[in-house]
Amino acid sequence: MFGYRVPAPDEAMLISGGRRGLGGAPFRVVTGHGKFVPPVFRKTRFLTLAMCEAEVSETCVTKQGIALTVTAVIAFKVGNDHESIVNAGQRFLSDQDQMSVLTGRIFAGHLRSIIGSMTVEEIVTERQKLATEVLETSKTEMGKIGLTVDSLQIQSIDDGATGYIEAMSAPHKAAIQRQAQIAQAQATQASAEAQQAAARNQAEYARQTAVVQAQYNAEVDRAQAQSAQAGPLAQAHAQQEVLAAQTELALRAAELRQQQLVAEIVKPAEAEAERIRVLAVAEAERMRIQAAAAASHDRVALDRMLIDQLPLIVKEAAGGLSGANVNVLNGADGLSEIAAGLVSQGLTILDSVRKNLGNGEGAEARAEVALRNDPGSPNGRPGKSADGPIDIQ
Template identity: 85%
Template sequence: MLGYKVPSPDEAMLISGGRRGQGGAPFRVVTGHGKFVLPIFRKTRFLTLSMQEAEVSETCVTKQGISLTVKAVIAFKVGNDVESIVNAGQRFLSDQDQMSTLTARIFAGHLRSIIGSMTVEEIVTERQKLAEEVLDTSKSEMAKIGLIVDSLQIMSIDDMQTGYIDAMAAPHKAAIQRQAQIAQAQATQASVEAQQEAERNKAEYARQTAIVQAKYKAEVDQAQAVAAQAGPLSAAKAQQEVLMAQTELAERAAELRQQQLVAEVVKPAEAEAERVRITAAAEAERMRIQAEAAASYDRVALDRMIIDQLPLIVEKAAAGLNGANINVLNGADGLSEIAAGLVGQGLAILDSVKKGIGDEDGRGKSDGAATPQVIERVRIEDEK
């Protein structure tokens, strides 16, 4: 559209020609949007807001009187606020390249001032401190011309070949070299130890491998030996099982034969022996009964014979009184007593005979049974 102007994102549009300015400036500031500008009656100019760079290379004298060449780089730009844009526009709008030149000169002056209050050691070892002090001292001055500094970097410090910095760094270099040598020696030693450890590990691995291989070989040999013996062992085991089976069969046959012998010989013999024993016992019992019966018969016969002989015995006793002078004091009663005495003597003789008979047959026969020999003896006594 004719007369409508729009600034770039990194630009500020300055519109002059109107009655009203901005912030006491003879122009109005427009950023971030467009503006309708009357042709002929208004004039439009643009001020860059982008980042710019300035380099400083300045020879400075330190607190110790040693000259140093210091190089630095400053990154700066126009501030985004209206006041900074107005200040920068009034100073640099016609020649915006002058911003870098002026900035470098401002920082060169502050750099000389601050380095003059520091020693070489402080400058070399505390570069960040140096940069911060330069920024702090230049901040207000840069704000007056509408510029802000984003960063200041000290690029290099040179003692102009006086050798001071090298001499200052010599102990550190020596210490560093010594530490480097120590580190190198330690690294070499560590490398040697690592190599030796690797050799030991290699040897140990070889030993373990040999042991494992020998173990495997022994197991293989054993397995082969077992396999080689498996056939004979199986045959021997089978033969042993056959022998055991035959032995068990023979034992069972022997047991069966023994049972047959018991059934055929022992049992019949035991039965025959039992029959003979029972027969003998029965026969003995029969003979005992017959003997008892015979003994009873003999005793009855003996008693009968003694009874038959009793008058004769009394008679023989009375014969002893023949011719004897006997006085009978009490008459018939006395005779009766004499007769009774004779009979008593006969009975006593009879009893003696019985006892005699019992003593003759005392070997197990206490029942008074008379044997023929005893009877014969009594008969002989009677005859006497």
């Protein structure tokens, strides 16, 4: 748009004419934005806010009276605040290159002043201290003209042909050379020691190699000797192992045969013997039971037979008395006593037969006793006396 002006980011636009600026400044300052400027009634100029550089090479005399040529570089710019822009615009707006010239002159003066209060040793060894002091002393004066210093760098310090700085460095050079010589000597000594150690290591290596070679040769000889004896020894060991294996095989065969005999003969024989024993026990028990049953049956039968024959026995006994010469003394009582005696005699005979059967005699003996006492039996012997008289009292 016609009449609308915009300053660059690193510029300040100064508008003169019309009303005055802030603080009574003869112009208005515009930064960071544009502004409409009437082309006839207003005038616009631009002041750089970019970084500038000034180089100073000044011959200064130290506190010791030694001349030194000091070269420094100053980095500066116009301040960003309104007052600094106004101050710098009033001084450098027509010729902005004068900012570098004036800054160099200002710093040259302060540099001479500060170096004059220091020794060469301090200047050489404390360059940062020198730069800081120059900046501090020039800050107020630079602020008055609207400039600020960002940095000051001392580039070089030269004493010309006096050779003071070189002489000052001579002790350090000598110390460095001495240290270098010592280091060289140490390196030479270390190299010699390394060579000696290498020689010792070589000798030790040769000795160990010889020892190892001797041990190897001894092992080879021993292995060869063992190899020479290995054939007979191996054969003997093999035969011994064969015999041991055969012995073990025979023992196992004998154990197997023994187990086979036990399984085939001993176990069946034991089983047969057990079977016979069980059968014999069962047969004996059966015979015992049968004998007991037979004895019991015979005894019952014999008792019945004896009881059945008891009247006959008494009758026969009474018949035997019929032909006998018997004198009855007491009449009816005497006859009763004779009858009682006959019955008692029959009972005595029956009891005797029972006792004989109870003593464990066989069935044949019991039967024989019963037949002998049986009056109807051919072998029977009744209890009577045919020859003599029986007196009954």
